Amino acid sequence: MFTDLEEHKALLKIKPALGLGGLFILLIFSLNTFGQAKLPPVKFSYTNQLNSDWLIYQPQTSEFSLYIPEYHGRVGALYQWVNIRPDKPFRINFTAKKDLCIFLNNKLIFSADSAATYGLDLSQAVKAYKVGNKPTNRYLLCLWHPTEQPNLNSFRNEADIKLPTVAGQQKKSIVNKYRGSLNYNAFIIFLLLIGLVYGWLRTTYTSDFRSLFSLSNFLRHSALEEGFLAKPISSWSSVIFVIAFALSFALLIVAIHTNIQNIVIFNRLFSVSEADITSKILFYTILIFSFILFKYLFLSLIGYIFDLTALVSLQYREFIRTLLFLGMFLPLIMVLYLAFNTTMPQTVLLISTLAVSGILIITVLRIFYTLNKKVSLKNLHLFSYICATEIIPLIILLKLIVFNY
Template sequence: MITLSLVISFTLSLFAQGRQEGVGPEQLYFPVHDLQADLLVYDEAFKTYVPYITEQHASEQALSAYVDVESNRRYKLLLQSKADGFLFIEAALRRKCPAGQWLVLDLDSLFQVYKKPQLFITLYGAAGAANWQAYIGHPRSAAGQTIRLNDDLLSVRPRNFSGFISFFSAGLLFLLAVHAFLISFFRRAFQTFYNPLNLITADPADDSFLINRPLGRVSMAFTLALSLSMAFLFMYVQHLNINLFSMGTLLPHESGFGTIVFNYGIISGLIFLSLLAKYAFVAAVGSLYKFDTIVNLHYFRVIQSSLLFITILIILVAALNPGNMVEIPVSYVLLPFIVFYLARLAWLYVTLVGQLPVKNLYLFSYLCIVELIPLVVGIRFAV
C-alpha cells in the first residue's frame, strides 16, 4: 500500500507539474523557447546590441531579441507585460501590450508579411526583463483568437530626417541674398540680364560694359550667380534620386546638412568653371570662323537666356514640396532643358545672322559646333 501511494503521488505531481508548465492565455501553450535568454540591449559605448545582464541593464526600458521565424513555423509568439508596454517589429510599432494581458502572434503570418527568416523585435515598457514574459509556444488546445499581422495595421516608424529640407530653405534664402546683392550693386546690369524684352531684341542696345567684357567683374558676378542657381537645381534633381553625370557615385552619400552644403559648393564651382570653359571654346571656334566680332555677343546671350530660364525653374521648384519623394523619369527632367537649348540655338541664329555679312551656312555650322554638339554629348553622358 505504501508503494502504491508513492506511485500515485508521484504520478499526480507529474500531471500537476505539466499543468503548471503551460504558458500563455490560461496556460494553453507548450513553451518551445523562452526568449528571456535571448534579450539584447543597445550599448551606447560600443554602438551595438549586447546581451542583457540583470546587474548592468536593470534600468533599461527597451529590450530586443531576434526571433527565428523560419524555424518555428506553425508556432505562436506569446508576450505579456506587467505594466503597459509596446511591441516593435523591425523598428516599427505594431501593437500595444496592455498590462497583464497576453499577446498571441502567429509566426506564419509574420513570415508572410515580412518575408524574413529572422525578425528583430523590441519590447518597450517598464524597466527590467522581469516586467516581460516572452515565449515561442505551441498550442495544445484552442487558445482563443490569435492576431494575424497584415500590412494595414498600425505601422509607426521613426521619421527619417533629411538634411535636404533644411538645405532647400537655406538655399532659397541664399540665392535671394545673392540676387539682392546683384540688384543693389549692379542695378543696370541686373536690369539688362533679367529683362525679357532685351533678350528677344534681335539688335541689342549698346551694353558694351557687359557684351565687350565677358570676363569683367560685373559679368563674372552674374556668371557666378548662374552657377549657384544651376547647382541648386542640380541638388534638387539629385534629391529625386536621378543620378546625373554619375555625380551620385562621386560625391559623399551622407544626408547631413553640412555634407549637402559641401556638395553644393563643389557642384557650383564645377559649373562656374564649365561656363568659363564654354566661353573659351566659343572664342576658339569663333576665331577659326573669323567670327571674333560676335563671340562676346554670343556668350552674353547665353548667360542672359540661362539666367532667365534657371530663375523661372527655381521659382517653379520652390512652389513644390521638396519633401515629397516622387518617382520622376529622367526624360521628364531633361525635356525642359532640351527644349530650352534648341529654342536658344534658333534664337541665337536669328540674333547673330544680322551681325555678320557672311553666308548663313557658316553661321549655322558655327552654332552647331558650339551649341548643338555639346548638347548632344551632354545628354549622352548625363544618364
C-alpha cells in the same frame, strides 16, 4: 540527559528555519509556475524571411564568419543561411547595380542587367532552378558583385514593406517604398542664399539687374550692345550674376540627381546625406562657373579655326544674356521641388528635367537666331561652326546632366 535536552533544543530551532525556507522555496516555485502559465515562450521563426546576419567566407579556415562592416570593410560576396519552404512565398525587394548576381546553394538564380529596383521570389526560384528537394530546407544565399559591394540595406522582406493602416473603418495596405528621408536642409539654405544674392544685386546694381531681367531687353537685339552685356564678365557685378546663376543651376541639377537616386534607379544604393548634397552643390557651382568662363576661350579657339572671330563676341554675349535671364526662373523650380517632391516625386522630377533641358535648348536656339540675323547660317561653313560650338556641346551636356541615368 543534558545532552539529549540540548539536541532537542537544536532541533526546535532548525524546524522553524526549515519551515520558512520551504515556504520561500514553495513561493518561488509557485511564482515561476504562474509566470510560465501567463507568459508562454516566444517562438522565433525565420522560415522564408531574411535577417540582418550576413556572413563572409574565410578561405583560411574554410568557414563563414559574421560580417562586421567596420571590421571587414567592403567585400564583393556576402552570404546568409535562409530557411525556404517552396510551398509558401518568399518575396524580397532590393536595389541592385548592374551585374549583381544572386546564388542559392551556388546556383545562379538572378543577374541584374541594369541598375534598378527588383523583386524576387526565392520560393519560385527554388522550384524553377530545382535547388534542393526537401519540403523545408536550409539554403545558402549568396550576393555577389564583380567590382562593388552589394547594398545590404536595400534587401528587405516584402512583408516588412507592407504596413497595415486603418483609415476610418476600412483597412488598407500602404506600400513603403523605402525612400530614405531626404535632407532638404541643404537645399533650403542654398535657396535662401540665392534669394539673398539676387536681392542684393537688385538693390546694389539696379541698372544691370534691369538690363538683364527685363523682358523687353531680352527680346530686343540692340540690348546686347548696352550696359552690362556690352562687356560681360568684366566687372565684379557680372561675376556675381554668373555665380548666382551657377548656384541656382547647380542646385537644380543636384536635386534632379538626388531625386533619381532615391526614387527611380539608384533607390537607396547609397544614402544621400546632407554633407553629400552640400559638396555636390558646391562642386557643380564651381564646374558651371568655370564652364561659363571657359566658354569664351572655347569660342575664340573655334572661331579662329573657322576664321569667324568676328562672331565670337556677339555669340558669347547672347549666351550670357539668355542663360542669366532663364536662370531667374530656376529658384521657382526649386520651390516647386521642395513643396511637392514628397507627394508627387515623378511629376516634380519631370518638371525639373524639362526645365534644365529647356534652358540649354533655348539658349542654343537664341544664339542660332541672333547669329542668323547678322550672317546667314545657310552657308555650310557657318552651320558647321554652330554645330561645333553649340549643337555638339548641347548634346554632351544633355547626356551628362539629363540623360545620364
